[in-house]
Structures are given as structure tokens and as C-alpha cells.
Amino acid sequence: MDFAGVKVPDTALVRDAMDLSRSLLEPFLFNHVMRSWLFGIVLAESAAIAPDAELLAVAAILHDLGLTERYNGENRFEVDGANAAREFLKERGISTQQTQLVWDAIALHTTPTLALHKEPEVVMTHSGIAVDVLGAGLDRISREKQQAILTAFPRLAFKDGFKGCLCNVVRQKPITAVDNILRDFGIRYVEGFTPPNFADLVAGAPFSE
Amino acid sequence: MVFAGITVPDTVLIRDAIDLSRSASEPFLFNHVMRSWLFGVLLSQGAERAPDPELLAVATILHDLGLTQRYTAESRFEIDSANAARSFLKGRGISTQQIELVWDAIALHTTRSIALHKEPEVAMTHSGITADVLGAGLDRIPQDKQGAILAEFPRLALKNELKKCLSNIARRKPESTFDNIVRDFGVRYVDGYTSPNFADVVANAPFSE
Numbered sequence: 001m002d003f004a005g006v007k008v009p010d011t012a013l014v015r016d017a018m019d020l021s022r023s024l025l026e027p028f029l030f031n032h033v034m035r036s037w038l039f040g041i042v043l044a045e046s047a048a049i050a051p052d053a054e055l056l057a058v059a060a061i062l063h064d065l066g067l068t069e070r071y072n073g074e075n076r077f078e079v080d081g082a083n084a085a086r087e088f089l090k091e092r093g094i095s096t097q098q099t100q101l102v103w104d105a106i107a108l109h110t111t112p113t114l115a116l117h118k119e120p121e122v123v124m125t126h127s128g129i130a131v132d133v134l135g136a137g138l139d140r141i142s143r144e145k146q147q148a149i150l151t152a153f154p155r156l157a158f159k160d161g162f163k164g165c166l167c168n169v170v171r172q173k174p175i176t177a178v179d180n181i182l183r184d185f186g187i188r189y190v191e192g193f194t195p196p197n198f199a200d201l202v203a204g205a206p207f208s209e
Numbered sequence: 210m211v212f213a214g215i216t217v218p219d220t221v222l223i224r225d226a227i228d229l230s231r232s233a234s235e236p237f238l239f240n241h242v243m244r245s246w247l248f249g250v251l252l253s254q255g256a257e258r259a260p261d262p263e264l265l266a267v268a269t270i271l272h273d274l275g276l277t278q279r280y281t282a283e284s285r286f287e288i289d290s291a292n293a294a295r296s297f298l299k300g301r302g303i304s305t306q307q308i309e310l311v312w313d314a315i316a317l318h319t320t321r322s323i324a325l326h327k328e329p330e331v332a333m334t335h336s337g338i339t340a341d342v343l344g345a346g347l348d349r350i351p352q353d354k355q356g357a358i359l360a361e362f363p364r365l366a367l368k369n370e371l372k373k374c375l376s377n378i379a380r381r382k383p384e385s386t387f388d389n390i391v392r393d394f395g396v397r398y399v400d401g402y403t404s405p406n407f408a409d410v411v412a413n414a415p416f417s418e
Contacts, residue, residue, distance in 0.1 A: 076322045083326075097306065100328075104313075107323050111388050113285045114316055117292075135415040157418045159411060166408075179322050181388055184407035198393040199375075202368060206344040209366045 004152035005145070006038045009053045013092060017061040020088060024068040028161040031153035032132055036060050038149050040128025042141050044120075051120035055098055059105035059125040062088060067165045076176040077169050082106040110181050133162070163189065213357040215247050218262045222301060226270040229297060233277040237365035238374075241341055244362045245269045249337025251350050253329075260329035264307060268314035268334040271297060276374045285385040286378055291315040319390050342371070372398060 001010035008014065022030050037060035044051055065071040066080030073080040082103040089099045105125035108115040115126035130136040138146065163185065170177045170186035170193055177183050178195040186193035210219035217223070231239050246269035253260055274280040275289030282289045291312040298308045314334035317324040324335035339345040347355065372394065379386050379395030379402055386392045387404045395402035 075326065079323060079326050107326070111320070111323075113288065113385055113388055114320070117284065117288050117316070133414065134410055138415065155416060155418050159414070159416070159418055162411065163408070176322055179320055179390055181407040184409075188406055188408040197397055198390040199372065199397040200393075201343055202371060205342065205368065206347065207364060207368070209364050209368055 003034065004038060004148040006041055006149070008037075008041065009057060011054060013054055013094075014057045014061070017058045017088065021061050021065070024070055025064060026161065028156035028158050029064055029067065029165070031156055032158055032162070033061050033064055034153045035149050035155075036063070036125075036129040036132045038128070038153075039131040039137075039141060040124045042145055043127050043131070043137060044124045046140070047120060047124065049120045051124045052098075052101075055102055055105075055121045056124050056128075058085065058089070059102045059109075059121060060128055062102075063106045063109050063125060063129065067169070072169075072172075074173065074176075076173075076180060076182065077166075078107050078110055078180075132158075212243065213247055213361040214354070215250055215358075217247075217250060217266065220263060222263055222303075223266045223270070226267045226297065230270050230274070233274060233279045235277075235370070237367055237370045238273055238276060240362035240365055241367050241371075242270050242273055244358050244364075245272070245334075245338040245341045247337070247358050247362075248340035248346075248350065249333045251354060252336050252340065252346060253333050255349065256329065256333065258329040258332075260333045261307075264311055264314070264330045265333050265337075267294065267298065268311045268318075268330060269337050271311075272315045272318050272334060272338060276378075283382065283385075285382075285389060285391065286375075287316050287319055287389075341367075 001008050021033055025033065037057060040056055040060050044056065062085040063081055065084035066077035071080055071084040073083065085102050085106055086099055089102060101119055101121050104118060105122040108118065108122055109126050109129050112126060112130065115122050127137060131138055131141065166182055166185040167189045170182055170190045174186065174193060177186050183195050186195065210217050230242055234242070246266055249265055249269050253265065271294040272290055274293040275286035280289055280293040282292070294315055295308055295312050298311060310328055310330050313327060314331040317327065317331055318335050318338050321335060321339065325332050336346055340347055340350065375391050375394040376398045378391055379399045383395060383402060383404065386395055392404050395404065
């Protein structure tokens with residue numbers, strides 16, 4: 001199986017993950033997870049330690065399930081997405097350890113200062129996503145591959161759609177947006193969003209010193 | 210082995226971790242990690258999923274090595290600490306999986322929105338530390354036990370010292386603070402500290418839409 005000229009593992013697990021994602025995500029978001037996956041594969045080609053191709057696929061393809069109606073829960077959207085992926089992997093003969101790896105990859109995909117120090121699957125899930133969201137690492141992907149990926153899975157106003165999704169999360173469950181990058185969307189776009197400053201919480205802790 | 214009336218496992222590993230922490234850390238920091246450990250032990254007693262007591266001990270006792278002169282490096286301080294703990298654990302007959310659990314517990318100790326959803330050792334390391342830093346969960350610890358812990362390991366101006374430590378990090382390696390709570394110390398206490406807003410970075414990514 002290949003997409004945009006990039007060879008991907010052809011397994012039932014990967015196909016099922018794509019089907020799940022396609023059935024639940026709006027087209028702009030489905031295209032984003034597919035591009036993220038393909039960017040991750042291309043970046044992984046020059047990695048010192050290669051990620052498991054199937055686990056990378058599942059993590060990248062399912063990483064935004066927490067932004068869908070079905071899987072949006074009480075937690076930060078990354079954890080909701082990670083929990084959804086864990087559920088998907090159950091009873092598919094994937095070990096607990098591999099499942100946890102996918103969980104970590106999704107839960108940490110917006111925290112580069114942690115993700116980049118974890119296992120190859122976690123690193124590459126983050127890196128592929130960061131290419132698509134921030135353009136980080138685009139210089140390590142040939143123009144021609146970038147173009148092919150963007151043509152196969154067009155952005156469909158990704159920046160706007162994504163901003164809308166994240167602002168909704170901030171509005172709907174602001175408590176989940178205080179110790180992570182979602183806070184920045186709240187600060188920039190959501191009226192009345194006032195996250196606590198962690199330094200103030202420490203200063204105000206119920207101890208005298 | 211008993212601290213502040215709390216029985217803890219008496220193993221070479223734990224004694225060595227305590228010695229390492231004591232020798233590398235200033236007294237206020239050593240006392241903080243010891244209190245965090247003991248709070249974590251108490252909070253674990255009512256927990257649904259019990260953490261491994263030795264791994265919890267090592268993670269809490271070593272969690273701030275990245276704030277010491279000996280172990281501070283180029284990553285965010287939690288990662289520097291986690292790496293120091295990994296080095297400490299190597300060659301001691303601890304499985305790779307257990308080492309990674311300690312690594313995760315330390316790396317994620319300031320990210321509540323993820324740590325509480327991970328393995329029991331990760332959740333409890335966070336919870337013990339948070340009891341000491343923010344007073345979170347103190348209501349689940351009897352007053353006399355709190356008093357005993359604070360008497361045996363006094364705070365020694367923890368609030369002020371922690372503020373200095375974290376502000377120094379925001380000054381010295383600001384790029385390690387942008388996606389995490391140390392940013393709040395930079396914003397509050399460090400002259401000239403500015404961090405990018407992630408929403409702006411997305412808006413300015415090198416894609417037209």
C-alpha cells in the first residue's frame with residue numbers, strides 16, 4: 001500500500017485505524033492525521049533508531065480522536081485520544097507494552113520537550129505532526145514529497161479548522177488547558193479564559209514558607 | 210526503615226538513592242524530595258492501583274536531580290532528572306521497563322494532566338510532589354502525619370528556593386520552558402522573558418491555510 005508515493009505497511013490493523021479515523025474525523029482533520037503519518041514515515045527513514053511501522057501508523061492516524069464527538073471525554077484531548085486508541089487496540093493481539101507506547105505517543109504529541117526524549121514511536125508521532133502543524137522539520141523532506149503529500153491530502157483550511165477545534169476544547173473544559181499548549185489558544189482566542197499561573201499557585205500553597 | 214513514623218522499604222537501592230540525593234542537593238531540596246516521597250507513600254495507601262514501593266521511592270527521591278549543579282544539563286529540568294535517575298538505575302538488575310517507568314514518573318512529574326492517567330508509579334510520584342508543592346491532596350493526609358513529616362524534613366523556605374531554581378532555568382534555558390509550567394515562573398519573575406504563543410506559531414506555519 002502506498003500514499004502519495006510513500007510506502008506504508010499494509011495490515012488489517014493499519015487499515016482499520018484509517019477506517020476508524022475517516023469515519024469520525026472531519027475531512028480537514030482526517031487529511032491532517034494522514035499527512036502527519038506520512039511526514040513521520042519520511043522523517044523516520046533517516047532516524048538512528050527506526051520506530052515500529054505499525055505502531056507509528058496507529059498512533060499518528062488515531063492521534064486526534066479526542067477531538068471527535070464520540071471520544072471527547074473529560075480529559076485533555078490528547079489523553080482522550082490516547083484512551084480511544086487503547087480501546088481500539090484491545091483484543092487485537094497487541095501487547096500491553098506496545099499499547100502503552102501508542103498511548104504515550106498520542107498523549108505526548110503536543111509536548112516536544114518530553115516526546116523527543118521518549119521511544120522512537122513517540123518521537124516520530126510527534127515529529128510527523130509537528131511538520132504538518134508547525135512546519136517544523138519540513139527542510140528534511142524533499143519538495144517533491146511535500147507536494148505529493150499535500151496533493152493527496154489537501155489542507156482544507158487546516159489552520160482555521162484546527163483553531164476552531166482547540167478553542168472549543170478550551171471553552172468546554174478549560175481545566176484541561178492549564179498545563180499545556182492549549183492554554184495559548186485560550187489566551188489568544190477565548191474570551192474570559194484566565195488560566196492560573198503555576199508560580200502563583202506555588203506561592204499561594206497552604207504552607208508558610 | 211522508618212521516617213516520620215512512616216515505615217518504608219529498607220533496601221540498598223533506596224538507601225543509595227537517598228545518599229545520592231542528599232549529596233547532590235541543597236538541604237531545602239533534599240527535604241522536599243523526602244517529604245514528597247512520604248506523602249506519596251501515604252496517598253498510595255488508599256489508592257486503587259498500588260505503585261511498586263521501591264520504584265516510587267527512587268522516582269520521588271531523585272525527581273529533582275535536574276535542579277542540582279551536578280546533574281543540570283540541556284533539557285528541561287524534569288528530563289535532566291529523569292536521565293540522571295536512569296543512569297543511577299543502570300547496572301543494578303532493574304529491568305528496562307522498570308527503568309522507563311521511573312524515567313516517565315520523573316519526566317512527567319509537573320504535567321498533571323498526563324501523569325494522573327499513567328501507571329501508578331507515575332501518578333503517585335506526581336501526587337506526592339504536588340502535596341508538597343501545592344498542598345494538593347493534603348486533606349487526605351491526617352494532620353498529625355503532616356506535622357511529623359514537616360518536623361522531620363522542614364521546608365527551609367521551599368517556596369522561595371524553588372522560585373529561584375525555576376526562574377534560573379527560565380533565564381538559562383528558556384527554550385526548555387515554552388510548553389510547560391516553568392514558563393509561568395519566567396513570566397512572573399524573569400525580566401525580559403518572552404515565550405512564543407503556540408497558537409501564533411500555528412497561525413504562522415509555512416502553509417497558506
